[in-house]
Amino acid sequence: MRKSLLILVSVVCFFGAASMTTAAPIDLGSWTQEGPQANGNWVLQSGNTEVLQTINGNPTYFVSDTNYINTQFDGSFGVETTFDDDYIGFVFGYNSQSDFLLFDWKQANQPGGALEGFTLSRISGTADVDFWDHTGTDIAVLATDYSTTNGWADNTVYAFSLIYTPTNIKISIDSTQIFDVNGSFSDGKFGFYNYSQQSVRYKGFEEQTVVPEPATIALLGIGLFGLAGTAVRRKRKNKVVNKT
Structure with missing residues (x-):
């Protein structure tokens, strides 16, 4: 026995x-900017292992050329300036500007409904969506974590982790779980997101397949x-x- x-x-x-398979580094050289080109300026550095976004403008995305599901992503990101306090984050399940999931992080509260902290949203269109306060018929907020102590800090590097499967989303920062959300999710591209925030660096991202x-x-x-x-x-x- x-x-x-x-x-x-x-x-x-x-x-x-x-x-879970072995983690593989991501070559950002094949990634592309989505959204109006004037909204962002994504500058590849360090052999395509990191990218710096330099423009303070409307929502801009830098996304992979590959669709992912049942995948874990790990890497680091942060804002390299003391100027402004707006949105940084990630997109996944991205199929177009009218079909993706968005995780964003705000440094401080501002008028118009922009709250300090974390928001997880599903975007389903472009006609009626306000990324500033997460309202409109084309955006559904899946989870939030707002607090006057939840904002990101200037000139600080954070470790990010996302596990994305057809039934679950897990997001952690510096090994602290932010969201664990169940639902029905489809494959799509993974990428980076900035809104009204410049000098944002993403680096050292890896992906590995999570086998259910x-x-x-x-x-x-x-x-x-x-x-x-x-x-x-x-x-x-x-x-x-x-x-x-």
């Missing part, structure tokens, strides 16, 4: 370890607990027999 338990534990650990194995791991887990229960019952039975 002990041998069977050890084998099953080993199998469960194997499938758990196999649920929930059914397999669940069945193995049931088997493991079943064997453990059997072992306990047999041990108790043996104790009773020995006493008699």
Whole structure:
């Protein structure tokens, strides 16, 4: 019985370890700017491993040439100036300017409904969407985390992590989870987002495939607990027999 338990534990650990592939660095050289060209200026640096956005303007995006789903992204980003306090963030599931998910981060509250902190939104059109206060019929806010202590800091580098699957979005900054949102999500491009904020750097991003194995791991887990229960019952039975 002990041998069977050890084998099953080993199998469960194997499938758990196999649920994520090795991280691969992202070459930003094949990425493209989306939105009006005057809205942003994305300057590639360090062998296409980082990009600096230099314009303070309307929403601008810098997105991959590949669609992703069941993927984890990790990298760092931050604002390299003390000027302004507006939006930095990321897009994913991006198929067009009228179909994507948006995670943005505001440094400080401002008039017009721009709140300090984090917002996760789904964009479904361009006719009626206000990125400043996240209102309109073409934007649905999925989650928020607003606070007067939630703004990003000047000249600070943050570690970002996104796990994106067909049923779940997990976002963390500096290993602190910001959002864990369930839903129905489709594949699309991954990219960077700025709105009314310049001197924003993104660097060292990597991606790795997250392989969903929930059914397999669940069945193995049931088997493991079943064997453990059997072992306990047999041990108790043996104790009773020995006493008699």
